[in-house]
Structures are given as C-alpha cells and as structure tokens.
Amino acid sequence: MSSHRDVDHALAYPEPPPSPLWHRTGPKARPITPGQQQHNCELLLNAQCTPRPRSPRTTTTRTEAR
Numbered sequence: 001m002s003s004h005r006d007v008d009h010a011l012a013y014p015e016p017p018p019s020p021l022w023h024r025t026g027p028k029a030r031p032i033t034p035g036q037q038q039h040n041c042e043l044l045l046n047a048q049c050t051p052r053p054r055s056p057r058t059t060t061t062r063t064e065a066r
Contacts, residue, residue, distance in 0.1 A: 032040070
C-alpha cells in the first residue's frame with residue numbers, strides 16, 4: 001500500500017512535445033572521408049594532451065605569504 005508521500009511529483013505531468021528545432025530539415029550531412037576522420041582524431045588527441053593555460057602565479061609560496 002503506497003501513501004501520499006510515495007508519489008513522484010516529477011511524473012505528474014506528461015513530457016512536453018519535442019521542439020521542431022530538434023529535427024533536422026533539408027539534406028543529410030555528407031559523411032567525412034577516412035582522411036578527415038584521421039585528422040579529426042589527431043586534433044582531438046592533441047587537444048586532450050595539451051595542458052590548459054593557467055593563470056600566472058605569484059613568486060611567493062603559500063607558506064611565505066603567511
């Protein structure tokens with residue numbers, strides 16, 4: 001037997017219909033060539049390995065600043 005507390009209120013209303021903007025209209029996208037796939041893979045691997053630039057640090061360490 002479920003009590004009133006057990007009801008999930010998030011499911012009380014149906015999901016809204018999908019936006020028409022989500023559906024692509026027009027011609028299908030062209031598939032990329034194996035050369036383009038390889039190039040994209042290399043760029044992705046390079047982006048994952050490259051460290052992100054950090055904000056410049058001051059020359060004093062935390063212990064010296066105290």
